[in-house]
Amino acid sequence: MPISVRGLIHTYDPDTPFARQVLFGVDLEVGDGEIVGIAGPSRSGKSTLAQYLGGLLRPRQPGMVVIDGIDTGAPDADIAAVRTRVGMVFQFPEDQLFERTVELDVGYAPRLMKMNPADVEARVREALETVGMPFEEFRGRPVHALSGGQKRRVAVAGVLAKGCRTLVLDEPTAGLDPLGREEMLELVASLHRQGLTIVMISNQLEELARMVERLVVLAEGRVAADGPVRRVVSDAALLASTGLRPPGTVAAMQAFAAAGLPVRTDCLTVDEVCDEVARAAGGVRRA
Amino acid sequence: MTAAVPEPRPLSRQVPAEGIRLRGVFHTYGRGTPHEVTALRGVDLDIAPGQFVAVVGHNGSGKSTVAKHLNVLLQPTEGDVWVDGLNTRDPAARMAIRRRVGMVFQNPDNQIVGITVEHDVAFGLENLGLPVEVIEQRIDEALRLLGIEHLRHEPPHRLSAGQKQRLAIAGVVAMRPRYMVLDEATALLDPAGRAEVLDCIVRLNREEGLGVVWITHFMEEAVHADQVVVMEGGQVVMAGTPRQVFQQAEEIRRLRLDVPLVTRIAAGLRERGLPVPADAVFLEEVVQSVCRSASGD
Amino acid sequence: MLDDIILGQYVPGDSFLHRLDPRTKMILSALLAVLVFVVHTWTGYALYFAFTAALAAVGRIPPRYLARGMRPMVFFGVITFLFQLVFVREGRAVLDLWILTVTDRGVVEGFFMCFRLLLVVLVVLLFTLTTSAVELAEAVDRLLRPLRRVGVNSYDVGLVLSGAIRFVPTLLEQADKVKKAQMARGVVFEQGNLIERGRKVTAILVPLLLNVVRRADELGMAMEARCYQGGVGRTSRMQLRTGARDWVAAAVSVAWGVMLVWAGL
Known part of the structure; x- marks a missing residue:
């Protein structure tokens, strides 16, 4: 079990006039090789939870986070080991780039791990190829000359270069244009196919519905739902109470249903929508 | 589709509302340096007063460069831009143009100057040198229009992204511009925040007659527009009403933009033999036509 | 701290x-x-x-x-x-x-x-x-x-001062984010000799500086778009x-x- 969270609580600025509690007892299990989505409206606590999953925050209040068998709240926990096994990709990860060239930046983590130059190069090569950027073509490129989507993939490579097997991504497509967004989603899907455990955080159910099998909905610092993505995104009452917008296909089916057409609403692709509407319309006509 | 615009009178002042007009606009960044990039290659565009124009395109298509020409943050390298008959090359007209054309940018954090919501709205009004009583009244009005009165005394860092962007819009609306340019104003927001901001803008356009230039990556967001302009490689490659533009699915795919969901559903249903109009852009139209056929009319 | x-x-x-x-x-x-x-x-x-x-x-x-x-x-x-x-x-x-x-x-x-x-x-x-x-x-x-x-x-001095204060929380947030992003790449800021530590601080300072420059650039543009031209002809709302x-x-x-x-x- 790569990640297990029990009764997690978090308060920002404790003991100040600005104290703000954002997590109120979160439970979550992520299995080996799974791809799990975490959705929630803004300020639902999902970015805070992500930092616990990446071993960057450690529980001090009651609550427990165990990553690859290491209890991160324990004072003697080997936190460096945790951070090697779990990679965390922050929102706008291109903000972390600081070296001159792509090769130097991606090689930062392996160099910190005191690998020898040949191994560093092998790691960098592997990480860059994984994110779809040929090593020979990009190694010498200055970071500032890359496009937005490329910078973001370099940043992901910089995290993968640690050799982690679990990846936590916080809003990986935020601010990208449709092209960059497609490339990023394709990258996440291919990482999952290569056997990495993936936790993808997003406020766009549209994207998550395409990417994940299991969806966790966080609302006001609590887990409001955890189940198969198809069921969760078509649960109108749940989404209404959390302020999340259903994927467009589900919203379309809800409109057909509201107009009196006897259809199911849990359609995730345009083809499913059309088949279902055509079936129902035909059925009504025959009847 | 576009209003008739009289012949431009270069460098004239004080002219009544006539819309925004771009003619043969080229723009080259870093001219004469090794980093020279030509972002616009002959753009013609007309925006009538009170019109809602959506400009859609990828990063690097030139859409943000167009936006910056509309309130003199950039000057054309070649060609002309007129705002209500004022030429943006005329230094004396610069402030008059900026009063007429408000700008809202992508990142709300980088356009909020004030330490609280009300002080931020006041910033632009103070720059205009308005009397204090007028400033107070305009602040009240703008906060009400954007639905953020209750946040009046909050510091910006305690607002959600959607609220911050509504504040940025309030700061511009309070200055009572005739046109508002929103440069990917929803790109950093979640879907709820995105809808929140788009709804506000559509309302301001319909009810207050504000001219809107809505710049976006997302074809879907163009559905409310009177005119859709698609840009690629520094040129306008498609233009028309949403119904005209959305129908050209092949061309949209070729430009690697998203075909709007409703258009895709309408096409899929037609393939399955349902009588859905080919130019449907709103979900309600599709639902109604399907239900009508199903009940056997 | x-x-x-x-x-x-x-x-x-x-x-x-x-x-x-x-x-x-x-x-x-x-x-x-x-x-x-x-x-x-x-x-x-x-x-x-x-x-x-x-x-x-x-x-x-x-x-x-x-x-x-x-x-x-x-x-x-x-x-x-x-x-x-x-x-x-x-x-x-x-x-x-x-x-x-x-x-x-x-x-x-x-x-x-x-x-x-x-x-x-x-x-x-x-x-x-x-x-x-x-x-x-x-x-x-x-x-x-x-x-x-x-x-x-005097107006610009005041504006710079209030602007600085307005951006303190934003920049602290950004600094915290970059620091955590580098920690996620395996940096342990509390370890190493002086040179190694200095090198690690670069990993925060360089991205942070780039971010500040970009922000300042955008902020300047947004202020200009809102008709800012210094204290000239400006009213002050605060009495x-x-x-x-x-x-x-x-x-x-x-x-x-x-x-x-x-x-x-």
Whole structure:
């Protein structure tokens, strides 16, 4: 079990006039090789939870986070080991780039791990190829000359270069244009196919519905739902109470249903929508 | 589709509302340096007063460069831009143009100057040198229009992204511009925040007659527009009403933009033999036509 | 440590202190800060401290919060104390350690310097916690206006000041994010020799600097788009009014200061 969270609580600025509690007892299990989505409206606590999953925050209040068998709240926990096994990709990860060239930046983590130059190069090569950027073509490129989507993939490579097997991504497509967004989603899907455990955080159910099998909905610092993505995104009452917008296909089916057409609403692709509407319309006509 | 615009009178002042007009606009960044990039290659565009124009395109298509020409943050390298008959090359007209054309940018954090919501709205009004009583009244009005009165005394860092962007819009609306340019104003927001901001803008356009230039990556967001302009490689490659533009699915795919969901559903249903109009852009139209056929009319 | 920096964090409220004219507050805070260096007896410091504590109560600032804000200063207080211990030679020797001689005067001076430092910071905190940045900027603008004749644009000085305060939370947030992103790549900031640590700090500073430059660029453009052209032809919405409240505050502070000095405390 790569990640297990029990009764997690978090308060920002404790003991100040600005104290703000954002997590109120979160439970979550992520299995080996799974791809799990975490959705929630803004300020639902999902970015805070992500930092616990990446071993960057450690529980001090009651609550427990165990990553690859290491209890991160324990004072003697080997936190460096945790951070090697779990990679965390922050929102706008291109903000972390600081070296001159792509090769130097991606090689930062392996160099910190005191690998020898040949191994560093092998790691960098592997990480860059994984994110779809040929090593020979990009190694010498200055970071500032890359496009937005490329910078973001370099940043992901910089995290993968640690050799982690679990990846936590916080809003990986935020601010990208449709092209960059497609490339990023394709990258996440291919990482999952290569056997990495993936936790993808997003406020766009549209994207998550395409990417994940299991969806966790966080609302006001609590887990409001955890189940198969198809069921969760078509649960109108749940989404209404959390302020999340259903994927467009589900919203379309809800409109057909509201107009009196006897259809199911849990359609995730345009083809499913059309088949279902055509079936129902035909059925009504025959009847 | 576009209003008739009289012949431009270069460098004239004080002219009544006539819309925004771009003619043969080229723009080259870093001219004469090794980093020279030509972002616009002959753009013609007309925006009538009170019109809602959506400009859609990828990063690097030139859409943000167009936006910056509309309130003199950039000057054309070649060609002309007129705002209500004022030429943006005329230094004396610069402030008059900026009063007429408000700008809202992508990142709300980088356009909020004030330490609280009300002080931020006041910033632009103070720059205009308005009397204090007028400033107070305009602040009240703008906060009400954007639905953020209750946040009046909050510091910006305690607002959600959607609220911050509504504040940025309030700061511009309070200055009572005739046109508002929103440069990917929803790109950093979640879907709820995105809808929140788009709804506000559509309302301001319909009810207050504000001219809107809505710049976006997302074809879907163009559905409310009177005119859709698609840009690629520094040129306008498609233009028309949403119904005209959305129908050209092949061309949209070729430009690697998203075909709007409703258009895709309408096409899929037609393939399955349902009588859905080919130019449907709103979900309600599709639902109604399907239900009508199903009940056997 | 970053979390403890509360300088510039205005605590909204409508207490007596909050409602004072910021100019009054600024001048009185400056006077109080000077007064710290005049006081030179234990009773004097005790009275001075009691006065600031009373001010905090009047301003309804939670003592715990204030204490937290003082925490980063304790380190400097201790340094100051040790400095005085070592360098004050006058007085009777109370401790002889090889080349170091600690005198009774040194101990007392050490405490006094430490008190002075902490009390000055306390006064400054009380001022900033009860004065919004807008008021601060406006007060600076008004107080510096006479300098316009020698070419100082007092409005810009005020704007820079309030802008800096406006962006403190945003930049702290950004710094925290970059730091965590580098930690996620395996950086342990608490380890390594000086050169290695310096190198690690670059991993935060470079991205942060790039971010600040980009922000500044965009902010400048947004301000220009909102018709900003310096203080020229600009109205100021904030009407600073000096009222009875300000006279009371001034009278109390001055009377209290004169009393301390007159009593030779």
